Amino acid sequence: MQNKNTSQAALKLWKQALCELVGRQGPDLSSRQMAIMLTVYLEQPPHTVRGLAAQLQISKPAVTRALDTLSKMELLKRKPDEADRRSINVIRTVKGSVYLSEIADIIEQAAWKNLT
Amino acid sequence: MQNKNTSQAALKLWKQALCELVGRQGPDLSSRQMAIMLTVYLEQPPHTVRGLAAQLQISKPAVTRALDTLSKMELLKRKPDEADRRSINVIRTVKGSVYLSEIADIIEQAAWKNLT
DNA sequence: TTGCCTTATTTCGCAACCGTAACGGTGATG
DNA sequence: CATCACCGTTACGGTTGCGAAATAAGGCAA
Structure with a gap:
């Protein structure tokens, strides 16, 4: 077990960011949806359904459903792969970039509060 | 808008911690449930349904349902207030402490990865 | 006691999500 | 061509969550 104060600070950071997210209006994303968003926007493309499912250790239908929701919100978009037309690529949108x-x-504000 | 590298680091921290949480078995808590957990364990007691609802800006029935789920998981417990028997206090459990x-x-491991 | 306020819960109808399994379309290999 | 493997989606049955409204029970003051 690590230093207690450090653990406490880590949890407080998490709490403040999370509470702000919970309390705000607008898109209320589940953990999985958020994890998909962050993966698509932070990791190198391409992102496929299968790849996302493997990386997050969830089922493919779960990814499909999350993509349905997220693309309805215009936070990301499906783009069929021209080379292999069985695959789709998940790509970013302007709205998604702004949201993130x-x-x-x-998160930065929460971090600032906890360091001072 | 703030420094781009800082923002990116904040999101990567969030992503790594979140992906680890999503990928693990065991309790899969929603954002609200997690926010309640963190509030109960990090803020000073007492914690009532009304107080939690106000603090997180969600409805009282939503809090009641979250407490149902969390107490079934033994991550926290209801304890009727002896002084005012309309109220209940939400208190911690050993299992909840371990979980948090x-x-x-x-989170600490994710932070370490992003600082090195 | 009566009436009213507060607290938490339950009920209702509805929407979102889950995992398993089955399905249709596409590529690859013979 | 025929077959097989792969990819994403859909269908299905079940679970969980939601908000609004109604309910139950305790406190409080006239």
Whole structure:
């Protein structure tokens, strides 16, 4: 077990960011949906359904459903792969980029509060 | 908008911790449930249904349902208030403490990865 | 005691999500 | 061509969550 104060600070950071997210209006994403968003926007493309399912250790239908929801919100988009037409690529949108930058701000603010 | 590298680091921290949580078996808590857990364990007691609802800006029945789920998992417990028997206090459990310390470890490890 | 306020819970109808399994379309191999 | 493997989606049955409204029970004051 690690230093207690460090653990406490880590949890407080998480709590403040999370509470802000819970309390705000707008898209209320589940953990899985958020994890998919972050993977698509932070990792190198291409992102396929199968790849996302493997990386997050969830089932493929779960990924499909999450993509349905997220693309309805215009936070990301499906783009059929021209080379292998069985596959689709999941790509970013402007709206998604804006959304994630807001999340980043919230986390940064929470971090600032916990370091001072 | 703040420094781009800082934002990116904040999101990567969030992503790594979240992906670890999503990928693990065991309790799969929603954002609200997690927010309640963190509030109960990090803020000063007492914690009532009304108080939690106000603090997280969600409805009282939503809190009641979250407490049902969380107490079934033994991550926290209801304890009727002796003084005012309309109220209940939400209190901690050993299992909940252990669970949160695991979360803390995950966040710390993610933070370590992003600082090196 | 009566009436009213507060607290938490339950009920209702509805929507979202889950995993398993089956399905249709595409590529690859003979 | 025929077959087989692969990819994403859909169908299905079940679980869980939601908000609004109604309910149950305790406190409080006239």
